Amino acid sequence: MVVADESTPRPEAVLTRDARARRRLLLGAVAAPLAACSPSGRPVGAPVTLVFKHAKLFGDPAPLRTLLDAFERSNPGIRVRDETLPASSDAQHQFYAINLQARSPAFDVFAADVIWVAGFAQAGWLRDLSELLPDHERAALFAGPMRAVTHRQRPYAFPWYVDAGLLYFRSDLLARHGHAPPRTWSGLVRAAQAVCAREPGLRGFVWQGRQYEGLVCNALEYLWSNGGQVFDDGRVVLDSEANRTALSFMVDLVHRYRVSPGSVTTATEEPSRHLFGQGRALFMRNWPYAWTTFADPASRVHGAVGISVLPHFPGGRSTAALGGWQLAVNAYSRAPDAAMRLVAWLGSVPAQKSLALAYGFQPSRVALYDDADLLAAQPALATLREVFATARPRPVMPRYVRVSQVLQTEFSAALSRVRPVALALASAQRGIERVVADAH
Amino acid sequence: MRTERGRERAGWYLVPAGALLCVVVLFPMVYVGWLSLERWSLLEGPARWIGLDNYLRVASDGRFWNALGNTVYFTVVSVLAELALGLAIALLLHRQGRGRALLYGVVLLPWAVPTAVSARMWEWMYNTEIGVINYLIGVEVNWLGSPGWAMHAAIAMDVWKSTPFVALLLIAGLQGIPGDLYRAAAVDGARGAMVLRTITLPLLAPVMLVAVVFRAIDAFRVFDTIYVLTGGGPADSTETLSIYVYRTLFHSLEFGYGSALAVVTLGCAALLTMAYVRLLTWRTQ
Numbered sequence: 091m092v093v094a095d096e097s098t099p100r101p102e103a104v105l106t107r108d109a110r111a112r113r114r115l116l117l118g119a120v121a122a123p124l125a126a127c128s129p130s131g132r133p134v135g136a137p138v139t140l141v142f143k144h145a146k147l148f149g150d151p152a153p154l155r156t157l158l159d160a161f162e163r164s165n166p167g168i169r170v171r172d173e174t175l176p177a178s179s180d181a182q183h184q185f186y187a188i189n190l191q192a193r194s195p196a197f198d199v200f201a202a203d204v205i206w207v208a209g210f211a212q213a214g215w216l217r218d219l220s221e222l223l224p225d226h227e228r229a230a231l232f233a234g235p236m237r238a239v240t241h242r243q244r245p246y247a248f249p250w251y252v253d254a255g256l257l258y259f260r261s262d263l264l265a266r267h268g269h270a271p272p273r274t275w276s277g278l279v280r281a282a283q284a285v286c287a288r289e290p291g292l293r294g295f296v297w298q299g300r301q302y303e304g305l306v307c308n309a310l311e312y313l314w315s316n317g318g319q320v321f322d323d324g325r326v327v328l329d330s331e332a333n334r335t336a337l338s339f340m341v342d343l344v345h346r347y348r349v350s351p352g353s354v355t356t357a358t359e360e361p362s363r364h365l366f367g368q369g370r371a372l373f374m375r376n377w378p379y380a381w382t383t384f385a386d387p388a389s390r391v392h393g394a395v396g397i398s399v400l401p402h403f404p405g406g407r408s409t410a411a412l413g414g415w416q417l418a419v420n421a422y423s424r425a426p427d428a429a430m431r432l433v434a435w436l437g438s439v440p441a442q443k444s445l446a447l448a449y450g451f452q453p454s455r456v457a458l459y460d461d462a463d464l465l466a467a468q469p470a471l472a473t474l475r476e477v478f479a480t481a482r483p484r485p486v487m488p489r490y491v492r493v494s495q496v497l498q499t500e501f502s503a504a505l506s507r508v509r510p511v512a513l514a515l516a517s518a519q520r521g522i523e524r525v526v527a528d529a530h
Numbered sequence: 531m532r533t534e535r536g537r538e539r540a541g542w543y544l545v546p547a548g549a550l551l552c553v554v555v556l557f558p559m560v561y562v563g564w565l566s567l568e569r570w571s572l573l574e575g576p577a578r579w580i581g582l583d584n585y586l587r588v589a590s591d592g593r594f595w596n597a598l599g600n601t602v603y604f605t606v607v608s609v610l611a612e613l614a615l616g617l618a619i620a621l622l623l624h625r626q627g628r629g630r631a632l633l634y635g636v637v638l639l640p641w642a643v644p645t646a647v648s649a650r651m652w653e654w655m656y657n658t659e660i661g662v663i664n665y666l667i668g669v670e671v672n673w674l675g676s677p678g679w680a681m682h683a684a685i686a687m688d689v690w691k692s693t694p695f696v697a698l699l700l701i702a703g704l705q706g707i708p709g710d711l712y713r714a715a716a717v718d719g720a721r722g723a724m725v726l727r728t729i730t731l732p733l734l735a736p737v738m739l740v741a742v743v744f745r746a747i748d749a750f751r752v753f754d755t756i757y758v759l760t761g762g763g764p765a766d767s768t769e770t771l772s773i774y775v776y777r778t779l780f781h782s783l784e785f786g787y788g789s790a791l792a793v794v795t796l797g798c799a800a801l802l803t804m805a806y807v808r809l810l811t812w813r814t815q
Contacts, residue, residue, distance in 0.1 A: 184780050191572050209573040209783075293659075299675075301763025353658035355675035355764055365659060488573050492782045499593075503765035506677050 138425040139169045140432055144201040145182060145415075146174040153448035161435045168428045179203050179303075190215040195422045198429040199436075201415045202247055204238045204483060205303075205490050210418070211246035212488035217419040217426055219245050222434050231454050234412045238483035246418065248437045249454035251445070253413030254481035255311055256474070258366060258374040258384075261396040263289065273408075275315070275339060275401045278373060282349035285372050294349030296362040297375035301502035304358055306494050307411035308375060309501045310484060312336040314409035315402035320485050320493070326526065329519040336403065338511045341504055355505055367391060375400065377413060378477075381470050382450050397473050399480055412481040414454070452478065489525055496521035559796075565789035572783035584790035594791065596766055597774040598798070600681065604770060605749040608688045612745055613738065615689065616696030621730075623697070624704045634698075641694040649758035652687045656759070674760050677767040684759050684768055688749065696741045703737030704730070736810070743806040750799050771795045 147154060151172075158170045175182045183206060189196060190210065202210065210216050223245045228236055235249035257278075259271050267285045272278040282294030298304040313319070318332035343350040353361070359376055366374040367383060369390045374380070384395045399408040417436055419429045435441055442453040446464055452474055458464055459475040485493060500518035503509045509517065566584055570577035588594050623633055640648065655662050656673040664670055673683040707730065715725050753772040756762060762769035762777075775795055779788035 180781065187572055187780075187783055213573045213575075300761065301765065302761050351659065352670070352672040352675055355672060356658070356760070361657070361659075370659075492784075495777065495782065498763075499766050502763045506675065506764040506767075508677050508765040508767070 141197040143197040198423040209488040211241035216246040234481040247416035251451035254410035262394040293371040295373040299354040410481040570786040619697040620700035
């Protein structure tokens, strides 16, 4: 169950036992040469034990352990203990903030949600990772995550795996009624209205409209795909014509075009996925994790689902909200050099490949999207590459969580028609200006 | 002489418990009070003393007043409903002869389920698409997604959960009313409504007051019900003080301002408690 307030849902690798076993074999094949060709064979002085903290993995923990074992073998003197936290992003945020605030050295490397990095870096809790990310390395990674981990021109985390919003559609129903996957938002509305008129009980378009972090991701995708923004060069520019048009469209999906059911205003990722997975919706906005569940032959919509980048407004460009997890080094770690090595290892091409095979993690390295093994295991990666290339981080700033609270309230107010769109945006503009100025 | 020494010794026995209370209750409270006078965001450098500025910010914070209003509304409506329903159930069960133990058990069930679990259950029941409530009444109401309904949906769940507690207290109270009074009333020719008005309710009043105090204090700090059902939405329409304090402290990591909000919440709860205690002592006099 995806917890409601989760900032970025992790891709849940919902693997069948068969697939898992197959992937473990593949992983072994990847890990062995990895150990052999590692450049860092020398010990780092006194033996150290690194603690690697990350969210509980969905699926078998063994593949990750295999990878860490391989790291230990090629780095004599370093041992790695991996410790898991609850899946809820909020719970993890709380854990890290409280421990780092107390300068705890109890963990060395940890997986950070894309929206935490600027704040944690500002607080001085993260080690500068510039030496792991020289220019050629940055160029090898997706641009969106790179922007999200950069604070004051320096990288404070290593993009590990990528997440972004995309459009799921029922390819069978679209074909049956003679529609192509929509490229624009108005095309989506037309297709949804036409198909739903002939398929009784079918919902047009489901997405996440509950008052929580996911709503901000959903709403920003409309704003951005109409050329709108929250900040421009440090100024708050939320209250703009482009944003009013985009947000009005989002509200109209429910109340005017009626292609989205009222239930989207309470939905998080899982309820939307259930509805779509039961074959009761034509379109869905969700993260890549849902794909794995539809790929299961037991799924009711198996073989009848397609994915694409999200639609856009006329003159705008498709833009996905970026999620995903980054590897960060605790500034209070007692073994920073060993920790950096672990980050480099986990972020390397072979490690990302084996994690992608084992858990369905979407790699942050663009080159892996041309990898024949990966493409064979996950053909969807070809489309996801396009999605991630357009993905944009939510405002990268230390006070993002406070900005998001304002946005959640006002987007929800517009969506449930407590306030007209223009008022909600004007009120959000004022609220965010107050947060930025810290004047109350 | 002996008793004095005894008292002295008794005082020493209190030291461990007193020390424990100081560490786990008194110290955190004083510390939060201290924090509330500082400007301290975990992400933004060292704490700085700012006197009462945080409290001025509370006074002009629309979100705080919205949360306070929601909390008061939730408390008043849910406690009144629980009292009325609890009284009805208590009167019914009190009369019941055979199978009473079984009925008590059934009635108590909702109270025994952990709140987070029952909230998740109710979230599914309220679901517009697949929820059993819409299915049963044959409507398509967006219970948790419309600002008009969401708070009442949360109240309904709280009433379902807490009415058994009120009923149980009132049953105990009913059993404490001497049977002679009812027999005497019967001799005098008093019936149903009159007996209820002149005997049962006045004698049950102290117990009812206790039930209301407990429930009101509990309802005022409502957190898990709302957190699971709506997370405070839509448009902050179900955001209570506890939820707002939690968000400010643990999401935004504003420890100074969050502490000020917590102190104000505590103050409101303390006022509520004091009012009840006054009422209680006034009644017993």
